[in-house]
Every structure is written in structure tokens, then in C-alpha cells.
Amino acid sequence: xxxxxxxxxxxxxxxxxxxxxxxxxxxxxxxxxxxxxxxxxxxxxxxxxxxxxxxxxxxxxxxxxxxxxxxxxxxxxxxxxxxxxxxxxxxxxxxxxxxxxxxxxxxxxxxxxxxxxxxxxxxxxxxxxxxxxxxxxxxxxxxxxxxxxxxxxxxxxxxxxxxxxxxxxxxxxxxxxxxxxxxxxxxxxxxxxxxxxxxxxxxxxxxxxxxxxxxxxxxxxxxxxxxxxxxxxxxxxxxxxxxxxxxxxxxxxxxxxxxxxxxxxxxxxxxxxxxxxxxxxxxxxxxxxxxxxxxxxxxxxxxxxxxxxxxxxxxxxxxxxxxxxxxxxxxxxxxxxxxxxxxxxxxxxxxxxxxxxxxxxxxxxxxxxxxxxxxxxxxxxxxxxxxxxxxxxxxxxxxxxxxxxxxxxxxxxxxxxxxxxxxxxxxxxxxxxxxxxxxxxxxxxxxxxxxxxxxxxxxxxxxxxxxxxxxxxxxxxxxxxxxxxxxxxxxxx
Amino acid sequence: xxxxxxxxxxxxxxxxxxxxxxxxxxxxxxxxxxxxxxxxxxxxxxxxxxxxxxxxxxxxxx
Numbered sequence: 001x002x003x004x005x006x007x008x009x010x011x012x013x014x015x016x017x018x019x020x021x022x023x024x025x026x027x028x029x030x031x032x033x034x035x036x037x038x039x040x041x042x043x044x045x046x047x048x049x050x051x052x053x054x055x056x057x058x059x060x061x062x063x064x065x066x067x068x069x070x071x072x073x074x075x076x077x078x079x080x081x082x083x084x085x086x087x088x089x090x091x092x093x094x095x096x097x098x099x100x101x102x103x104x105x106x107x108x109x110x111x112x113x114x115x116x117x118x119x120x121x122x123x124x125x126x127x128x129x130x131x132x133x134x135x136x137x138x139x140x141x142x143x144x145x146x147x148x149x150x151x152x153x154x155x156x157x158x159x160x161x162x163x164x165x166x167x168x169x170x171x172x173x174x175x176x177x178x179x180x181x182x183x184x185x186x187x188x189x190x191x192x193x194x195x196x197x198x199x200x201x202x203x204x205x206x207x208x209x210x211x212x213x214x215x216x217x218x219x220x221x222x223x224x225x226x227x228x229x230x231x232x233x234x235x236x237x238x239x240x241x242x243x244x245x246x247x248x249x250x251x252x253x254x255x256x257x258x259x260x261x262x263x264x265x266x267x268x269x270x271x272x273x274x275x276x277x278x279x280x281x282x283x284x285x286x287x288x289x290x291x292x293x294x295x296x297x298x299x300x301x302x303x304x305x306x307x308x309x310x311x312x313x314x315x316x317x318x319x320x321x322x323x324x325x326x327x328x329x330x331x332x333x334x335x336x337x338x339x340x341x342x343x344x345x346x347x348x349x350x351x352x353x354x355x356x357x358x359x360x361x362x363x364x365x366x367x368x369x370x371x372x373x374x375x376x377x378x379x380x381x382x383x384x385x386x387x388x389x390x391x392x393x394x395x396x397x398x399x400x401x402x403x404x405x406x407x408x409x410x411x412x413x414x415x416x417x418x419x420x421x422x423x424x425x426x427x428x429x430x431x432x433x434x435x436x437x438x439x440x441x442x443x444x445x446x447x448x449x450x451x452x453x454x455x456x457x458x459x460x461x462x463x464x465x466x467x468x469x470x471x472x473x474x475x476x477x478x479x480x481x482x483x484x485x486x487x488x489x490x491x492x493x
Numbered sequence: 494x495x496x497x498x499x500x501x502x503x504x505x506x507x508x509x510x511x512x513x514x515x516x517x518x519x520x521x522x523x524x525x526x527x528x529x530x531x532x533x534x535x536x537x538x539x540x541x542x543x544x545x546x547x548x549x550x551x552x553x554x555x
Contacts, residue, residue, distance in 0.1 A: 168554075213555060214555025215553075215555075216551070216552060217552040217554060218546065220554070221546075221549060233542075233548075234545055235548040235549070238544045263553065263554060263555065329552070330552060332549075344538050344541075345535060348534045348538070352530065353527075356523060356526070356527070358513075358519060398504060398508075401503055402500065402503060405500070406500070441535055442535060444524045444528055458510070460500055460510065469512075471510035471512055472510065472512075472513045473504060473510055473511075474508075
């Protein structure tokens with residue numbers, strides 16, 4: 001059923017008489033069949049009501065229009081159509097009264113439709129509940145949207161498709177990452193598409209900037225650097241054993257990454273794992289939670305939001321990405337400036353302490369010594385750790401009380417220590433190492449705390465900006481406690 | 494200011510922090526071993542980083 005077809009805000013209720021195809025006409029042909037097919041992949045079966053917002057002025061498209069499309073002889077329209085998606089159908093009464101926005105009809109996000117060809121899908125922000133893999137854990141941010149004077153909130157990850165002229169996959173992927181950062185953290189300014197194109201212009205030596213010929217991956221990293229991010233590049237062939245583990249570790253730390261395959265780049269924003277079977281590990285090595293990872297969630301500008309990318313080449317679910325883990329040749333992680341210690345160095349440093357004859361598990365933790373252990377490495381902030389102390393309990397009230405009181409670095413690496421079966425069954429942990437992410441790994445005094453079930457070791461010197469002073473307290477009656485969850489949406493909803 | 498801070502005051506009565514290393518020579522041994530053993534590992538990682546950045550100069554994405 002179509003309501004108010006000749007108004008600025010017509011409504012399409014998807015039913016037997018009017019299907020998704022009606023959106024092409026309602027969007028004044030801004031939307032084409034290819035664009036509709038892409039939108040339907042995450043939405044079909046989950047969305048019954050669509051409000052079409054005509055004459056929409058989109059800040060991102062207008063930026064590209066003013067700087068590129070307006071210079072053409074034959075210009076596309078400067079305005080767009082925005083589609084708003086709702087879980088249930090919308091009645092004309094509820095639309096008139098505005099109650100459709102507040103009476104349990106879940107808002108699923110929006111998509112700006114440009115009159116550009118071959119790709120009409122512009123700025124899009126769909127709810128993460130539309131993701132293909134329901135047990136995936138994602139980097140998410142919030143947006144507040146205004147429709148007909150009503151404000152609605154939605155949580156998800158930004159998406160945009162390339163327009164082929166001013167932006168290709170490289171610029172689109174950069175836009176997605178930068179918009180996520182500016183949505184989530186006030187520290188980062190919003191970046192418009194043509195600004196991204198221009199970020200590359202400073203180093204487009206002997207090459208034109210637009211129409212975009214694409215970017216080299218070092219140019220992606222440089223563009224991030226120019227937006228106050230500290231990018232790091234990881235090439236698979238240089239980290240043959242740890243590449244996928246490091247990629248997972250940064251995702252687990254809440255950083256979406258730019259993943260490159262042959263000639264193409266997309267954004268990986270989450271992962272999902274199968275904890276039913278613990279993979280074997282080589283003697284003398286620790287098993288990390290990354291070993292359980294089975295898929296990534298990606299935003300590929302040639303596809304649609306929240307596609308699943310499988311590790312296993314034999315897995316082929318409907319609409320999943322055509323790529324697999326081993327297609328990823330390289331990734332770029334947008335780290336904050338003050339994270340001086342990268343994941344691979346933090347891991348080496350932490351493992352040195354865990355295996356040391358004075359500080360290691362074998363010496364200080366009889367209860368863990370003979371257990372099959374799984375470690376989980378991630379970056380977070382001292383504030384985020386403290387915010388979760390009460391709910392987690394930390395296995396012993398003294399640990400929570402001390403962590404709450406001590407000064408902590410802004411960014412910290414945490415390596416949680418779990419008995420594998422407890423982690424598989426209940427996501428419980430037994431202890432953790434906290435390492436200052438503003439140190440370098442050569443310094444033996446980078447760790448802030450070493451927590452085993454039986455003992456807590458604190459550096460009560462460095463935390464007060466003095467010489468390292470490692471002191472210990474015994475911990476009576478320790479119990480397993482919940483893992484840290486803050487960087488991504490929770491493991492247990 | 495830090496001289497007036499005593500984390501022992503946060504602990505239950507009868508419990509207090511004690512040094513992790515009983516002997517200073519143990520502490521020095523720990524630090525020396527850490528520094529010596531981690532250096533070659535970190536050098537290897539630094540090399541992987543440099544080569545990753547070199548690879549990035551040859552990978553065109555469009």
C-alpha cells in the first residue's frame with residue numbers, strides 16, 4: 001500500500017499489492033534496479049514500512065556535487081531522496097499523528113539515494129540488527145535522525161557506495177572509517193567525501209586526483225594520518241603466522257579496519273566465533289580467542305552493509321562476501337595517536353612476563369599452571385576498564401577496589417587469562433595482565449598489573465610516575481569473573 | 494602528594510603489599526633477561542613493519 005504518493009513524504013507499506021519495486025517510482029527514478037537489489041539484501045523480510053523523503057539535501061552528496069558533478073556539462077540533480085526503513089507497516093493515521101515513530105515500530109535506519117550511475121546508494125546507516133550473522137560482534141556508533149520533525153536514534157555502522165567518478169572503493173572505505181570515528185568520538189572531525197579525495201591530492205604526484213584513478217594503500221594510510229589518526233599497515237606476507245590474529249585483535253579492540261584484497265578494499269567492522277571446539281596450539285604457544293574466529297562482518301562498497309566474510313571457503317551462505325580470510329592481503333588499522341605500542345609488540349611483552357621464571361604462571365599461579373588456557377588480547381581505555389569493575393567483580397573485591405583507585409594510562413593493552421572450558425561455556429576469565437599502551441615494548445616496566453587468581457602484582461611505582469616498584473598481595477577465595485565487554489556489542493545480548 | 498598515598502590503606506586489616514622480588518638481584522636478573530630476550534623479537538617485528546609499509550606502496554586499490 002502506498003500512502004500520500006504525491007507528497008514530499010510518501011510511504012510504502014510492503015504487502016501483496018505493493019512490493020519493493022514501487023520504491024523506484026516513489027524515488028523519482030533516483031533509485032535504479034541495481035541499487036534496489038542491494039538494499040533489499042539486508043532489508044527484505046525484515047522491513048515492512050518505508051518512508052520516502054523527497055527533495056533531501058545530503059551533506060555528503062552535496063559536497064561531491066559541488067566539487068565534481070557541478071563541473072560537468074550534463075549534471076545530475078543536486079538533491080537526493082532519503083529512504084527510512086521501519087520494522088512494521090505504517091498507517092496513515094499514525095503517520096499523521098506522528099505516533100508511528102514512538103509506538104514500537106522499530107526504526108531500522110536510512111539510505112540516501114543519489115541520481116548517480118552506476119551506483120545510486122549514497123550515505124546509508126542501517127541498524128546493526130540487520131546484519132547477516134546474528135552472533136557477530138561489531139564496532140558500532142549512533143546517529144540521531146529527524147523525520148517529519150520527529151527524532152529517532154539508530155545504532156549501526158556507516159556505509160556508502162562509490163560514485164565511480166569522484167570516489168572509488170578506496171575513498172568510500174576511508175569515508176566509512178572516518179565517519180564511524182567522527183560519529184563515535186568527539187576527538188575526530190567529520191570528513192566529507194570530496195575532502196577525502198583531496199587528502200590524496202597532496203601526494204598524487206604526476207597523477208590526477210579526479211575522476212579518481214584509485215589509491216595505493218599507503219595513500220589510504222596517509223589520508224588517515226592527515227585526519228589525526230595513527231594508521232598501521234600489516235601485510236599478510238610479512239606476518240604469515242599472526243596476520244589474522246592481529247586483524248582480529250584490533251577488531252576486538254573496537255577498531256574497524258581497512259582490509260585489502262587484490263585491487264579492492266573494504267571495511268571489516270566485526271567478527272563472529274565458534275567456541276564449541278578449542279583449536280589445538282603448538283607446544284609452548286598460547287591459544288588466543290582469535291583461534292575461534294570463523295567470520296568477519298564487512299561493509300564492501302560494491303555490496304551492502306554487514307555482509308559476512310567466511311574463513312572457510314566451503315561455507316557459502318546467501319549473499320555472503322565472495323572473499324574469504326585468505327584473500328585479505330593487507331589491513332590498515334586506524335589507531336589513536338597515543339597508542340604507541342602495537343598489538344604484536346604488546347603480545348610479545350606480555351607473553352615474556354607470563355612465561356618468566358619470576359613472574360610467570362608456573363611460578364605464581366598453581367591453579368592455572370596445569371590448566372588448558374586461552375588468552376584474549378585487546379586494547380581499551382583505563383576509563384572503560386574502571387567503568388566495568390563493579391559489574392564484573394574481578395574475581396576478588398580487593399582487585400576491583402585497587403583498580404578503581406589507581407591512576408591508569410589512557411590506553412591499555414589487556415590480556416585476559418581464561419581456563420578454556422570456562423571461556424567456552426560462560427565467557428569467564430581468571431585474571432589479566434594490564435600493559436601501558438603508551439610505553440615501548442623494550443621497557444621491562446611497561447606493565448601496570450599482573451592478576452592471577454591467587455595473587456595481584458601492581459607496579460605501585462610507575463602508576464605514580466616513579467621508578468618501577470612491583471608489589472604483591474595474596475588474593476583469598478578467588479572466583480572466575482566475566483570478561484571485559486565494551487569495545488564491541490556484547491557477546492551475550 | 495604521592496608520598497601521602499598508601500595503597501595498603503585500601504586493603505583489609507592484616508593484609509598488605511609485599512615486594513614481588515625478595516632480593517634486588519632477582520629483580521635485576523628479571524629486567525636484564527626481559528630486555529635481552531625481547532630485543533631480537535622486536536627487531537624482527539620492526540622489520541615486518543618496514544616491509545609492510547613498502548608493500549603498501551605497490552598495492553593499487555580502485
